[in-house]
Amino acid sequence: EADIYQTPRYLVIGTGKKITLECSQTMGHDKMYWYQQDPGMELHLIHYSYGVNSTEKGDLSSESTVSRIRTEHFPLTLESARPSHTSQYLCASSESHRMSVGEKLFFGSGTQLSVL
Amino acid sequence: GQSLEQPSEVTAVEGAIVQINCTYQTSGFYGLSWYQQHDGGAPTFLSYNALDGLEETGRFSSFLSRSDSYGYLLLQELQMKDSASYFCAVGWMDSNYQLIWGAGTKLIIKP
Numbered sequence: 001e002a003d004i005y006q007t008p009r010y011l012v013i014g015t016g017k018k019i020t021l022e023c024s025q026t027m028g029h030d031k032m033y034w035y036q037q038d039p040g041m042e043l044h045l046i047h048y049s050y051g052v053n054s055t056e057k058g059d060l061s062s063e064s065t066v067s068r069i070r071t072e073h074f075p076l077t078l079e080s081a082r083p084s085h086t087s088q089y090l091c092a093s094s095e096s097h098r099m100s101v102g103e104k105l106f107f108g109s110g111t112q113l114s115v116l
Numbered sequence: 117g118q119s120l121e122q123p124s125e126v127t128a129v130e131g132a133i134v135q136i137n138c139t140y141q142t143s144g145f146y147g148l149s150w151y152q153q154h155d156g157g158a159p160t161f162l163s164y165n166a167l168d169g170l171e172e173t174g175r176f177s178s179f180l181s182r183s184d185s186y187g188y189l190l191l192q193e194l195q196m197k198d199s200a201s202y203f204c205a206v207g208w209m210d211s212n213y214q215l216i217w218g219a220g221t222k223l224i225i226k227p
Contacts, residue, residue, distance in 0.1 A: 042203070042217040043159070058214070090158060103149070103207065103215065107158035 003027055006091050006108035013081055014116050021076045021111045023091030032074040033105065035090040036060055043090065049074055081115045088112050120218035122204055127224045128194055136189045136221045138204035148180050148187045149205045149215065159203060162189070191223070199225045 004025040013019055025032065030051040035043040045058030047066040055066050063085070065077050074093075078085055092105040120140045128134040138148065147166040151159040163171055165180035165187060177190040189202055201220040208216060 040201070040220065040222070042219045043205075044217075045214055048214065103147075104161045104164070105151075105159070105215070107160070109158050 004091060004093055004106050004108040006089075006111050008111060009109060010112045010114075012114045012116065015080075015082055017081050017115075019078050019081055019113075021078075021089055021091075021113070023074045023076070023108055024072050025074075025093045025106070025108075026072060027093060027095070027106065028071065029093035029095050029106075030071070031094045031103075032068065033092040033094075034058075034064075034066060034074070034076045035092065037088045037090055037110075039088075046089075047076065081113075083115045085115050086113060120204055120206060120216060122202075122218040122221045124219065125222045125224065127226065130194055130196060130225055130227050132194050133190065133192045134194060134223065136191075136202050136204075136223070138187050138189075138218055140185050140187075140204075140206050144208045145182070145185070146207050148178070149207075150176075150178050150189045151203045151205060152200050153203065153220070154200045162202075194225050196225055196227070199223060 007022045033048045034046040036046055037043045044060050046060045047058055049055050049068040052068055055068055068074055089111045091108040094103050094105045122138045149164045150162040152162050153159040163178040165171055165178050168180055168182055170177055170179045175192045180187040201222050203220045204218045205215040
């Protein structure tokens with residue numbers, strides 16, 4: 001059973017606020033990800049990490065930052081929230097990727113962010 | 117860039133069989149995955165194909181044809197709880213092994 005947790009579940013904030021979305025996993029996975037998903041749409045990769053002190057940018061990374069100080073923790077920070085950031089943010093982790101077995105991602109329940 | 121195509125919506129009857137197709141651009145392809153997502157929920161992993169052929173897991177099966185750049189998810193003995201969105205996702209070597217996701221297929225099941 002997957003154990004990956006995101007807080008808060010819902011967040012409503014005003015424009016210009018700095019926010020941090022929390023994500024923690026207890027599976028000891030090295031790889032972690034942040035995705036953004038609008039209703040009925042595909043997932044877009046924001047940031048990912050191969051392990052402690054490793055962070056990489058995805059397609060939508062320009063307005064956010066991440067850190068990976070501990071294996072289990074991968075927070076996402078928006079320095080200045082805008083209405084265009086309104087979306088669902090999904091955190092995920094995976095054990096490994098090998099071509100033979102692929103990469104099985106475990107997702108958290110998501111944070112639904114609304115920026116007014 | 118790379119892209120995937122899957123139907124936006126499929127409708128089927130409870131107890132029937134439904135197939136959800138996924139086509140992708142080639143170039144450094146290394147595997148096709150399927151995920152299920154219920155409304156308001158998080159995606160959950162269903163299956164993975166690296167080689168041509170059929171992979172079966174209970175009522176769900178997934179197929180891949182690398183030569184046709186095509187795969188599908190087959191759901192048998194449909195149940196109302198199978199109503200969800202189904203996403204195909206592909207890993208490409210030139211995307212640093214990160215997954216590229218399709219837009220999802222909403223499966224509507226009627227009694």
